[in-house]
Amino acid sequence: MSQYPVRNISFLLFLTLVSPVLAQTSWSDFADLAKEVAPLDPTPMGEGHLGRLESGACAQVRFPVPKMKPLGYRVCLGNVVAYSGRGTSYQLILRRDNDKGTVVYEGPVIAKGDDWNADNRNPIDLLNQLTDKDYQQGYLDICITAKVTDDGWTLYRHNPQGRGISAQIVEATEEVRRSLRETDEMGKRGVAVIPIPQAFHLSDGSLTLSANSRIVLIGKPTAADRFAAKDLADQIKESTQLQLQVVAAAAGKARDIVLRRVSVSSLKDLLVKARRTIPGDCSFDQAYSLTVTDRVVVTASGEAGLFYGAQTVAQMIGNDARIPRCTVSDWPDYPLRGLQWDVARGQTVKVDFWKFALREFARCKLNAIMIY
Numbered sequence: 001m002s003q004y005p006v007r008n009i010s011f012l013l014f015l016t017l018v019s020p021v022l023a024q025t026s027w028s029d030f031a032d033l034a035k036e037v038a039p040l041d042p043t044p045m046g047e048g049h050l051g052r053l054e055s056g057a058c059a060q061v062r063f064p065v066p067k068m069k070p071l072g073y074r075v076c077l078g079n080v081v082a083y084s085g086r087g088t089s090y091q092l093i094l095r096r097d098n099d100k101g102t103v104v105y106e107g108p109v110i111a112k113g114d115d116w117n118a119d120n121r122n123p124i125d126l127l128n129q130l131t132d133k134d135y136q137q138g139y140l141d142i143c144i145t146a147k148v149t150d151d152g153w154t155l156y157r158h159n160p161q162g163r164g165i166s167a168q169i170v171e172a173t174e175e176v177r178r179s180l181r182e183t184d185e186m187g188k189r190g191v192a193v194i195p196i197p198q199a200f201h202l203s204d205g206s207l208t209l210s211a212n213s214r215i216v217l218i219g220k221p222t223a224a225d226r227f228a229a230k231d232l233a234d235q236i237k238e239s240t241q242l243q244l245q246v247v248a249a250a251a252g253k254a255r256d257i258v259l260r261r262v263s264v265s266s267l268k269d270l271l272v273k274a275r276r277t278i279p280g281d282c283s284f285d286q287a288y289s290l291t292v293t294d295r296v297v298v299t300a301s302g303e304a305g306l307f308y309g310a311q312t313v314a315q316m317i318g319n320d321a322r323i324p325r326c327t328v329s330d331w332p333d334y335p336l337r338g339l340q341w342d343v344a345r346g347q348t349v350k351v352d353f354w355k356f357a358l359r360e361f362a363r364c365k366l367n368a369i370m371i372y
Contacts, residue, residue, distance in 0.1 A: 033176050034072060034168040037064050040139055043165060044157040052083045052152040058099040059144045059155045063167040065134045072170035073130060078121035079156040079163050080144060085113030087151025092120055095143040096129070104129040104142075113151065123168060189324055193315050194364045197330035207292050209236070209255055209321040214245050216252040218260035224303035228310045229259055235314040235363075240321040257296040257313060259306055267301040271329045278331075286367075287331035288312075292323055304367070305331075311363050338368030 040062040044050060050059060063075055082090055092107035105124050110116040126140070134140045146153040158165040170176060182200045186192070189202055215229045229246045237243050244257070252258035270289040271278055285302030288309030298309035312330070317323045339361075343349050354371075361369055 033179060034074075034170045036076075036166050036168055038160065039063055039158055039165045039167070044155060045159070046157045047159060047162075049079075049081075049154040049156045051154060053146070053154055054152055055148040056145060057153075058095075060098075061142050061144060061165060063140045063142065064169075065130060065138055065140050066169060066171050067135055067138070068172070069130065069135070070127070070169050070171045071176065072125075072168070073127040074123035074125050074168040075142065076121075076123050076164070076166045076168065077144065079158070079165050080120045080146065081117045081154060081156065082113030082148070083152035083154050085117070085151070087113055087148055089147075089149040090116035090151070090153070091147040092116070093145040093147060094124070094126075095145060097141045097143065099143050099145065101143060109147075191316060191324055191326075193312055197312065197328050199327075199329040201327045203292075203325040203327070206322040206324045207255065207294065207296065209240065209242055209244070209257075209317070209323070211242055213242070213255045213257065214247050214252070215257045215259065217246070217248045218250070218252075218258060221248060221259075221261075222303060225259065225261065225306055228303075228307040231307075232257070232259075232310040232314055236317060236321075239314075239317060239319055242321055252295050252297070254294045257298070259298050259310060260300075261306060262299055262301055264301045267299060267305075270299060271331070273329075279333075282331050283335045284331070286335070288328075290326070290328035290330075292316075292325045292327075296323060307362075308365050311365060314363070332365070336368040338366045338370065340370040342372060344372055 043061040044059065053059065059080075061077075065073075077092070077094075080092060089109050089111055090113060091109045092105070093103060094105040095101040095103050104126060107119065110119060130140065144155060156163045178199075182202070183196060185202050186196075186200060191202070193200070215233055217225055217229055221229070226246070233244045233246055264284045267284060267287060267289065268278065271287060284305070286304045286308060287302075288298055288300040288305040290299075290309050290312055291297050296313055298306060298313060300306040300309055308330070312328060313323065316326075358369065
């Protein structure tokens with residue numbers, strides 16, 4: 001759920017002298033931090049494709065490149081397809097600059113056109129192919145070539161509304177480095193939260209709930225607020241055997257879990273303290289702040305945010321009733337997050353299962369489920 005800011009820093013110096021964590025990372029470690037960027041002219045733009053291209057022909061594309069070496073750099077060329085699909089072999093080849101340039105990628109030789117089309121949808125890692133020249137000029141020129149037998153091939157033009165050609169870039173900004181450090185620390189401490197929050201800072205030690213701990217609703221709770229508190233109590237009972245009382249009160253005490261609603265401006269102030277960059281289209285109704293000190297405090301401006309904050313608490317509490325001391329700021333990158341589940345082909349799914357599945361989806365902060 002992480003946003004992606006841009007800032008010029010010396011990644012090479014940082015990698016060499018400061019962070020063994022980043023030196024051990026792979027694309028999967030920071031894929032959610034990647035920024036997808038559109039290609040530049042002279043990449044073919046618009047509708048349709050380039051028509052039949054013969055084996056060895058070149059199609060030129062250009063991708064933006066940051067000023068400093070990024071953590072990750074991949075290009076997406078799913079627009080490269082077999083012309084008829086009836087050939088006997090296909091191979092994708094990428095060269096730098098032009099059709100005489102250095103080969104930077106040779107794909108596998110694939111017998112079936114449909115299989116080749118599918119393979120071309122996999123992003124291609126070109127991080128180690130970037131040069132000082134690319135960083136200085138701010139772009140990378142790629143000549144797309146295909147070796148084809150008994151067929152031609154083609155390239156669909158870049159069209160953001162339909163087919164797209166893009167690069168996926170992870171720059172080594174301060175916020176990206178911080179996110180990686182936080183994720184690494186969560187792994188070391190055995191903390192798992194789905195999805196990973198926007199900002200998560202672990203402090204030393206933990207808070208242990210007791211039989212006297214309560215879930216305290218501050219102010220005038222709505223029915224949805226009370227549901228969030230009751231659901232949290234049920235999950236804590238299931239994992240720790242502690243039955244926490246849900247109460248409405250003016251304040252909480254030590255070892256309590258406090259759920260409180262504030263204004264959007266007050267919540268924004270809390271989020272800014274932990275994460276300097278907040279997107280302009282942030283869904284504050286679904287955002288929350290969480291602190292664990294001598295008590296747990298979840299702060300939100302909307303009913304959804306309070307529920308999601310409670311789910312994070314539930315995920316963090318261990319079977320021993322301990323929750324790590326931490327500060328969390330979180331909001332969704334996308335207002336709608338969900339999945340499609342097709343059960344319309346002879347399957348029999350009982351109502352009780354759907355109730356269970358929907359609850360688990362909600363606990364993972366999905367809010368758009370299409371079932372048919």
